[in-house]
Amino acid sequence: MAIEDSSEQLENLASGIRRCIACRLHESRRLAVPGEGPANAEIVLLGEGPGGKEDATGRPFVGPAGRYLDKLLQSQGISRNRLFITNCVKCRPPENRTPRRDELKTCTSTWLERQLELISPRTVVLLGQVAARQMLGDTATVSELHGTVQERDGRRYFVTYHPAAALRFDWIAATLREDFEVLGKLLAQPTDSP
Ligand code: URA
Numbered sequence: 015m016a017i018e019d020s021s022e023q024l025e026n027l028a029s030g031i032r033r034c035i036a037c038r039l040h041e042s043r044r045l046a047v048p049g050e051g052p053a054n055a056e057i058v059l060l061g062e063g064p065g066g067k068e069d070a071t072g073r074p075f076v077g078p079a080g081r082y083l084d085k086l087l088q089s090q091g092i093s094r095n096r097l098f099i100t101n102c103v104k105c106r107p108p109e110n111r112t113p114r115r116d117e118l119k120t121c122t123s124t125w126l127e128r129q130l131e132l133i134s135p136r137t138v139v140l141l142g143q144v145a146a147r148q149m150l151g152d153t154a155t156v157s158e159l160h161g162t163v164q165e166r167d168g169r170r171y172f173v174t175y176h177p178a179a180a181l182r183f184d185w186i187a188a189t190l191r192e193d194f195e196v197l198g199k200l201l202a203q204p205t206d207s208p
Pocket of ligand 1: 061062063064065068073074075076077079080101178
């Protein structure tokens with residue numbers, strides 16, 4: 015599909031997300047956060063759900079976790095402009111609680127899957143346990159899978175911890191830095207490498 019067509023379709027999805035009332039999370043949100051980045055991005059970063067700053071601005075990963083993520087990306091020379099950044103749920107859960115199973119199911123089947131189909135990225139980076147379980151199944155654990163590539167249904171997933179967890183635990187910060195080194199090397203490989 016031509017890039018202009020997929021950009022337009024991605025923007026149509028974003029408009030739908032901003033108006034979505036498919037689950038209870040819309041009741042308490044200020045702004046829905048569809049995600050941002052080029053429609054032909056080779057890499058999608060997938061978080062859990064918007065926090066306070068994201069809810070106020072409508073943009074993903076712009077709060078403290080986002081600033082930490084930016085540093086990790088910079089450490090590997092990965093420009094944020096190259097990536098499509100989004101979340102499993104597009105509306106902030108009240109008090110930043112973990113999104114519930116039905117909210118995740120509704121939002122991913124209505125929006126995330128369609129975004130991923132359109133973008134068709136080479137790699138989806140799963141940030142944290144919620145994103146890992148959602149895309150890899152209920153038995154997936156970040157502590158076992160972090161730093162590895164997992165293939166599911168023709169898609170390539172790279173699993174790592176959520177940057178917000180690195181702000182609370184030094185050992186996660188160290189692990190996340192190591193994982194991003196692996197990710198940097200993986201993304202530097204030519205496109206047709208396995
Ligand atoms: N945490 C997330 O999972 N996503 C954001 O956009 C911000 C914080």
